[in-house]
Amino acid sequence: MPPTPCSICQRERAMLRRPKTLQRLCRSCFYAVFETEVHQTIQRHGLFKRGDRVAIGASGGKDSTVLAYVLKLLNERYDYGLELFLLSVDEGITGYRDDSLETVKRNRDQYALPLKIISYEELYGWTMDRIVEAVGRKNNCTFCGVFRRQALDRGALLLGVDHIVTGHNADDVAETVLMNILRGDIARLQRCTEIMTAGDAEGAVRRSKPFKYAYEKEIVMYAYFKKLDYFSTECIYSPNAYRGYARAFLKDLEASRPSAILDIIHAGEALLIRADVKMPTQGQCERCGYVASNRLCKACVLLEGLNRGLPKLGISGRASVPDGPAVSAKQP
Amino acid sequence: MELLFDQQHTVKVQLPAKEGNFSIRELLPWIRDKLLRERPELFMQGDTVRPGVLVLINDVDWELEGELEYQIAEGDRITFISTLHGG
Ligand SMILES: [Zn+2]
Numbered sequence: 001m002p003p004t005p006c007s008i009c010q011r012e013r014a015m016l017r018r019p020k021t022l023q024r025l026c027r028s029c030f031y032a033v034f035e036t037e038v039h040q041t042i043q044r045h046g047l048f049k050r051g052d053r054v055a056i057g058a059s060g061g062k063d064s065t066v067l068a069y070v071l072k073l074l075n076e077r078y079d080y081g082l083e084l085f086l087l088s089v090d091e092g093i094t095g096y097r098d099d100s101l102e103t104v105k106r107n108r109d110q111y112a113l114p115l116k117i118i119s120y121e122e123l124y125g126w127t128m129d130r131i132v133e134a135v136g137r138k139n140n141c142t143f144c145g146v147f148r149r150q151a152l153d154r155g156a157l158l159l160g161v162d163h164i165v166t167g168h169n170a171d172d173v174a175e176t177v178l179m180n181i182l183r184g185d186i187a188r189l190q191r192c193t194e195i196m197t198a199g200d201a202e203g204a205v206r207r208s209k210p211f212k213y214a215y216e217k218e219i220v221m222y223a224y225f226k227k228l229d230y231f232s233t234e235c236i237y238s239p240n241a242y243r244g245y246a247r248a249f250l251k252d253l254e255a256s257r258p259s260a261i262l263d264i265i266h267a268g269e270a271l272l273i274r275a276d277v278k279m280p281t282q283g284q285c286e287r288c289g290y291v292a293s294n295r296l297c298k299a300c301v302l303l304e305g306l307n308r309g310l311p312k313l314g315i316s317g318r319a320s321v322p323d324g325p326a327v328s329a330k331q332p
Numbered sequence: 333m334e335l336l337f338d339q340q341h342t343v344k345v346q347l348p349a350k351e352g353n354f355s356i357r358e359l360l361p362w363i364r365d366k367l368l369r370e371r372p373e374l375f376m377q378g379d380t381v382r383p384g385v386l387v388l389i390n391d392v393d394w395e396l397e398g399e400l401e402y403q404i405a406e407g408d409r410i411t412f413i414s415t416l417h418g419g
Pocket residue numbers: 006007008009010011012025026027028029030
C-alpha cells in the first residue's frame with residue numbers, strides 16, 4: 001500500500017486517522033490540530049483567567065501526562081499567564097501508586113513544574129492497602145473514589161490554587177454519561193457533562209476538563225509520537241467491573257461509528273431535568289466542613305465505618321447514602 | 333519483526349515459514365495463541381483486535397495501512413497499545 005499523504009499539508013506522510021473527523025494526518029499537522037482544539041476549548045469556555053494558579057491532577061497516566069505537557073505548552077504559546085502545579089494523590093497502593101508517582105516525579109523535572117503529593121495516610125490515617133485488608137476487594141473502589149475527590153480538593157487548598165484541571169477525555173465523559181443513565185443518577189448525569197464545575201466556599205475547588213472533546217485515541221497517539229513518559233499499568237485492586245463493561249460497550253459503539261463518543265456527550269448535555277424532579281441539596285459536613293448532601297460527607301461516613309470496624313457503613317446502598325456510591329468520574 | 337505490548341515488552345518473533353506473506357489477520361491469532369499468557373479476550377474480539385486496542389505498523393496507524401489485510405514484511409514493527417485502562 002503506498003503511503004497516504006496528509007490531508008492538511010498534502011506533503012508529509014499521514015501517520016494516523018483522527019477518530020473525530022476521519023482526517024488522515026501527518027505528525028506535525030496532528031500536533032497542530034490537537035493543540036489548537038484544546039486551546040479553542042479553553043478559550044470558548046473561558047476556563048482560565050490571567051494570574052490563575054492551576055493544579056493539574058497528575059496520576060502519571062497518559063491523560064494527565066499529556067494534559068501537563070499540553071497545558072504548559074499552551075500557557076507559553078498563548079501567554080495565558082497561568083501558574084501551573086502538579087498535584088498527585090498517593091492512595092497508598094504498593095506496586096501501583098508508588099511506581100506511578102515515580103513517573104509524576106520525572107514529569108515534574110521534565111516539565112519544570114512544582115509537584116505536591118498528598119496521601120490518604122496523612123489525610124485519613126488509612127492507606128488503600130490497609131483499607132483493602134479491612135474491607136476486601138469488593139467495595140474498595142468506592143472508598144478510593146470518595147477519598148480521592150476530597151484529597152484533590154484538600155491538596156488544592158494547601159497549594160493555594162484556584163482551579164484543578166483533570167485529564168478526563170471525551171471517552172471518559174461519554175462512559176460516565178452511560179453509567180449515570182444506567183444507574184438513573186439524574187444529579188450526576190447533569191453534572192458529569194459540564195466542562196467546568198463552580199467552586200464553593202465549603203472547600204470544593206473549581207474543576208475543569210480541558211480534554212472533554214479530545215478522543216482517547218488522540219491522547220494515546222500524541223503521547224506515543226511525542227514519546228511522553230507515562231505509566232500504563234492497571235490498578236492492582238481490580239477496578240470497577242461495571243465501568244469496565246460501560247467502557248467496552250462504548251468502544252464497540254465507537255468501532256462501528258466513531259462519532260458515537262461525541263454523540264453520547266451531546267445527548268448527555270441535551271437532557272433536560274423536569275423542574276419538579278427533586279434534586280439532592282448540597283450542604284456542609286458537620287464533622288469536616290466539606291460539601292455534603294447529608295449530615296456527614298461521604299468520606300466521613302466511610303471513615304467512621306473503617307475506624308469503628310464496620311467497613312460496610314456507607315456503602316450498603318441508598319438507605320445510608322442517598323445519592324449512592326460515587327460514580328462522578330474515573331480517576332484522572 | 334518486533335511486537336510491543338503496552339510499550340513495555342518488545343518481542344522479536346520469527347513467523348513460521350509459509351508461501352507468501354503473513355497478513356495482520358493471520359498474525360493476530362498467532363500472537364494470541366503463542367505469545368499471550370493470560371486473558372486473551374483483552375486482546376482479540378472475533379477475528380480482530382478488541383475495540384480500544386490501537387495497532388501501529390512501523391508507527392503508522394493501521395487504519396491507514398489496510399488493517400487486517402496488511403501484508404507483513406521482514407523487519408516490520410507492529411505495536412499494540414491498549415487504551416482500556418488507566419488514565
Ligand atoms: Zn500534514
